[in-house]
Amino acid sequence: MGQGLKWCPDCEQIKPLGEFPSTTRKTSGRHSYCKPCHNARGKETAQRRYGIGQREFDELLAEQGGVCAVCGDPDPEHVDHDHRTGWVRGILCFNCNGGLGQFRDSPTRLARAITYLRGTTWQRVLIHPGVFQMCSPTRGRPPSRHS
Known part of the structure; x- marks a missing residue:
């Protein structure tokens, strides 16, 4: 060869x-x-x-409309399962399957990430009687010119 x-x-x-x-x-x-x-x-x-064959995979994917159960991208290929029970939850794309794994399948971690992305970690601060301002000492700054 x-x-x-x-x-x-x-x-x-x-x-x-x-x-x-x-x-x-x-x-x-x-x-x-x-x-x-x-x-x-x-x-x-x-x-x-995970205890499913091609037929079950195809049926589950059809139930999901042929798309990733999380993001909706077409043609997902990864069987997602609950790490505690071993039960199959759905068919996901590579990124969503990996993302859930990175968050250790923790709803609490995912909820905190969603809160962070939505920016709702900002706090109302009283700046004058009856007047509040939303602020965060570490969020929402423009990128440094020196980076």
Whole structure:
């Protein structure tokens, strides 16, 4: 086989190395399967791991209208599950699935993030009898000219 080429055992094709996901776990620096086959295997593994097959995945996705259950982007591919119970909650896009994980599936953390984004952490401060001003000592400043 030519240098810079690799065989994918799933699709049985020889492809350029760039078509294979990189990894630090293999001496070759590349996964065994090309990107489309690698992704399909990952999706299949996740579905088996969470107790649903392709039919259930397709049904759940159809119930969601074919979009991510959180953001509404089309063609989500990630099976989301409750880490405490193991129950499947829905099909999410990569970013929403990762986001929930980063917030550790905590409604409290997510609510605080929403509050932060909405800017409702600002406080009413009495500046004159009966007159209030919304202010925050750390929010809403313009970017520094020195940064």
